[in-house]
Amino acid sequence: MADSVTRVARKERTLGPVLRIWVVLVGFVLVAPTLVVIPMSFGAGSTFQFPPGGWSLRWYGEFFGSKQWLASLANSVQVGLLAAALATVLGVAAAFGLDRARFRGRGAVRQLLMAPMILPGIVVAVAVYGVFLRWQLNGTMLGFVLAHTVLGVPFVITSVQTSLAGYDPAMERAAASLGASRLTTLRKVVLPLIAPGVTSGFVFAFATSFDEVVIALFLQTPDLKTLPVKMYESIVLEIDPTIAAASSLIVVCTTILLLVPQILRRRSDHDR
Amino acid sequence: MTAAVPVRRAVLRSRASWLLFPAAAVLLVFFCYPLAVILLRSFSEPAFGLSNYVSVLGDEVQIRVVLRTLRTALIITVATLVVAYPYAYAMSRVGRRARGLLTLLVLMPFWTSVMARNFAWYVLEQRGGVLEKLFDAIGIHGVSLLGSVTGVTVAMVQVMLPFMVLPLQNTMRGIDRSLLHAAGSLGARGPVAFVRVYLPLSMPGVLAGVSVVFIMSLGFYITPALLGTPQQALAAQVIGTRVNDLLDFAGAGALGAVLLVLTLIVLAVLSRLAAPLGTSTAGGADRG
Numbered sequence: 001m002a003d004s005v006t007r008v009a010r011k012e013r014t015l016g017p018v019l020r021i022w023v024v025l026v027g028f029v030l031v032a033p034t035l036v037v038i039p040m041s042f043g044a045g046s047t048f049q050f051p052p053g054g055w056s057l058r059w060y061g062e063f064f065g066s067k068q069w070l071a072s073l074a075n076s077v078q079v080g081l082l083a084a085a086l087a088t089v090l091g092v093a094a095a096f097g098l099d100r101a102r103f104r105g106r107g108a109v110r111q112l113l114m115a116p117m118i119l120p121g122i123v124v125a126v127a128v129y130g131v132f133l134r135w136q137l138n139g140t141m142l143g144f145v146l147a148h149t150v151l152g153v154p155f156v157i158t159s160v161q162t163s164l165a166g167y168d169p170a171m172e173r174a175a176a177s178l179g180a181s182r183l184t185t186l187r188k189v190v191l192p193l194i195a196p197g198v199t200s201g202f203v204f205a206f207a208t209s210f211d212e213v214v215i216a217l218f219l220q221t222p223d224l225k226t227l228p229v230k231m232y233e234s235i236v237l238e239i240d241p242t243i244a245a246a247s248s249l250i251v252v253c254t255t256i257l258l259l260v261p262q263i264l265r266r267r268s269d270h271d272r
Numbered sequence: 273m274t275a276a277v278p279v280r281r282a283v284l285r286s287r288a289s290w291l292l293f294p295a296a297a298v299l300l301v302f303f304c305y306p307l308a309v310i311l312l313r314s315f316s317e318p319a320f321g322l323s324n325y326v327s328v329l330g331d332e333v334q335i336r337v338v339l340r341t342l343r344t345a346l347i348i349t350v351a352t353l354v355v356a357y358p359y360a361y362a363m364s365r366v367g368r369r370a371r372g373l374l375t376l377l378v379l380m381p382f383w384t385s386v387m388a389r390n391f392a393w394y395v396l397e398q399r400g401g402v403l404e405k406l407f408d409a410i411g412i413h414g415v416s417l418l419g420s421v422t423g424v425t426v427a428m429v430q431v432m433l434p435f436m437v438l439p440l441q442n443t444m445r446g447i448d449r450s451l452l453h454a455a456g457s458l459g460a461r462g463p464v465a466f467v468r469v470y471l472p473l474s475m476p477g478v479l480a481g482v483s484v485v486f487i488m489s490l491g492f493y494i495t496p497a498l499l500g501t502p503q504q505a506l507a508a509q510v511i512g513t514r515v516n517d518l519l520d521f522a523g524a525g526a527l528g529a530v531l532l533v534l535t536l537i538v539l540a541v542l543s544r545l546a547a548p549l550g551t552s553t554a555g556g557a558d559r560g
Contacts, residue, residue, distance in 0.1 A: 015362050026359045027377045029430060034384045036392045036402075050395045050402060090295035097291030109292055112299055119307075120491020120535070122508040123528040127306035130313070130521045150303045153295055211385050214493050218515070231387040235394055235498060247388035254383055 037251060040244035048239060059245040069242060072230035076210050079141065079226060083148035084206035090149070091156025091205075092198055098157070099164045117154045121214040129218035139221030147215050152205030159204060163197030207254075314525030324526035334510075338530060340421070341507040345489035348425055352432045352485050353478065359433075360440035360477070364447075382434040390498050393427040394418065397499060419501040427495050435488065436481035443477025476546060483542040487535050507531050 015023070036050060041059055043052025063069050098110055116124065128147050129138060137143030171193075175185040191198075213228035220229045227246065234240040314324050328334045363374045381389060396402050397417035407415040417423030447470065455465040493508040500506065502513070507527060514524040 015365060019358055019362055022358045023362045023374070026355055026433070027374070029355075030377050030380045030433060033392045033396060033430060034380065034389055036395055037388055040395060048395050048398060049400075090298055093291040094295035097288050097293075097295075100288030101292065103289050106289075109296055112304070113292075113295055116299070116303060118487070120493075120508065120528075120531060122491060122493040122511050123310075123531065124303070124307070125493075126511055126515045126521065126524050126528065127310040128302070129515065130310050131306040146298075146302050150299055153299065157295075211387075213386055217512075228385070228387045231391065232494070232498075235391060243387075243391055247385065247391050250385045250388050254385065258383060 034251060037244050037247040040241065041248040043241060043244065046241060048241065059242050062240075062242040063245040063249070066242065068225075069227075069230060069246065072225045072227045073246075075141075075144075075224060076227040079144040079148055080206045080209040082141075082145045083152055083209040084202050086145065086149040087152030087156050087205040088198060088202045091153045091201055092160050092194070094153065095157045095160035095164060095197075099161065100169075113157055114154045116151050125215040125218050128215060132219060138219045139224050141224065143219050144216065144224070144226065147219060148209035148212055149205075151208050151212060151215075155204035155208060156198075156201030159201040160194055160197040163194045167193055203257075310521055310525040311529060313522045314529055317522035324522050325530075327523065328526050328530055334527070337505055337507055337510050338527075338534075340504065341490060341531075342534070344421055344425060344506060345486050348428045348432060348489045349482055349486045351425065351429045352436045353482060355429060356433055356436035356440055356481065357478075360437045360444055363437070363441040364444035378434050378437045381431050386494055389431065390427065390494055393423075393430075393495075394498055397423045397426070418499060421500060421504050421506075424496050424500045424506070427499055428489060428492060431495070432485045432488065435484045439480035439484070440474065440477040443474050443480075447473045479542055479546045483539060486538055486542075490531060490535055490538075 040048070040050055040052060042055050042057065043049070044054035044056040044058060045052055094113055098106065098113075132138045132143050132147075137146070171189055172185055175189045176182075180188065211228065212226075213232055216226045216229045217232060220226065225233075227250075231243045231246055234243040234246075315322070317324075328338075359374070359378070363371055363378075366374070399416050399418065401418070403417055404415050407413070417426060451469055451473070452465055455461075455469045460468055491508055492506075493512055496506045496509050497512065500509065502509065505513070508531075511524045511527050511531075514520040514527070
């Protein structure tokens with residue numbers, strides 16, 4: 001009897017051969033196409049031929065030797081940091097507001113703050129471009145930062161709300177009853193508790209801005225381009241394989257950024 | 273004392289609503305206002321009236337763009353569902369470790385840079401590229417995906433997989449497998465049990481995934497702009513070209529509004545479909 005139960009349980013755990021093959025194939029399709037950029041970046045030829053005919057470090061040289069590519073990278077980092085910082089300040093405040101405040105129309109405000117996530121990027125891009133042309137914000141750092149801040153706010157709100165969900169307001173009262181001032185409570189109790197949510201919100205907002213290309217394509221001018229815009233142009237206008245080096249650098253950096261917290265977390269689990 | 277605490281809390285509550293003000297203000301000025309302006313322009317330029325909408329919905333070329341966009345989004349959604357369903361099913365069945373790996377894999381397209389991913393597909397789909405050679409090898413000649421709606425569809429399915437797999441496996445993990453055993457003991461085995469028991473139970477996940485993927489596919493810009501062709505343009509491409517080449521904000525606004533209305537209709541239909549499912553499976557849907 002017990003034997004047949006374990007047999008059923010084991011059968012439950014294993015997947016059929018067809019399903020296994022399907023999972024492997026889908027896994028391959030999920031990962032492999034993107035990895036194409038890495039061999040491409042070490043190619044020698046000046047076309048998008050794959051696999052490349054010869055090997056070289058030429059395109060990394062082009063990337064790090066080109067004023068335009070480096071400037072676009074610097075612009076992307078600057079826009080990303082500023083937009084993420086602004087989105088974090090606005091988003092953390094809004095997440096607290098949504099958590100604490102009870103008033104009519106709260107649902108509507110929430111939907112408003114989340115709307116940039118849902119609307120098609122192209123509609124937002126064209127609308128923002130139209131207004132920014134009049135306000136002379138297109139092609140300016142401020143314009144990029146403001147447009148990307150709007151996109152980052154929903155991510156910050158979502159991740160801070162997740163940390164607030166497991167947060168007990170009674171702790172604030174406990175701190176107050178022990179004589180902590182409101183500022184001390186905020187600094188010593190509230191912020192450490194929501195810090196993980198704030199950090200991941202900031203990272204999400206930065207990543208969103210760093211990767212954003214639709215709005216950036218409209219706001220860009222020859223003097224101010226972000227990295228994704230430069231990459232877009234290197235496919236459409238120039239057929240410039242430097243994009244392969246840029247893509248590989250981004251892919252490797254994101255992979256490291258994603259894996260490092262996981263490894264660190266595992267290590268701290270071991271320490272405990 | 274007993275009365276003071278609730279009063280103080282009420283004060284805090286009303287004060288808390290001010291925390292929403294900065295974010296709301298920034299969004300109103302830099303998000304809602306631009307959208308309102310372009311919508312207004314779609315009704316008021318060049319002359320006050322519906323001329324832009326007449327030219328979107330009355331012009332054969334434009335109608336074809338809208339229909340092509342809907343058809344492409346539908347194909348992408350169905351293809352993503354077909355690819356994702358078994359994968360999500362497998363994810364819901366394997367152990368914790370394997371599930372972690374499969375989750376990591378499915379999030380790959382989500383994490384990789386938009387431009388890197390589209391560049392990779394551009395390279396794979398180009399004339400004389402890997403995919404063409406692959407099709408040549410199995411005897412199908414002259415497949416060039418780059419510059420076709422098919423090429424856009426293939427790349428889009430990959431991008432959309434995370435948005436389909438995650439809601440699917442969320443629902444599937446909540447499905448009580450003893451129901452399948454019960455079905456089996458009552459004589460419904462294999463495919464019958466799947467169609468009559470498992471599939472209906474997984475419907476909330478299917479609908480959630482389908483709505484996200486369909487709506488996102490309607491508005492995608494970069495992939496069609498890079499991998500597609502102006503001859504078979506999708507709505508987002510037309511909106512982009514109108515503004516870029518002609519500075520025709522009014523026409524772009526009208527097409528954008530049509531796109532938004534279509535999105536809202538799809539959302540309404542799907543949530544109407546999901547409503548009767550919500551009560552019976554609400555417990556399972558938000559697990560994991």
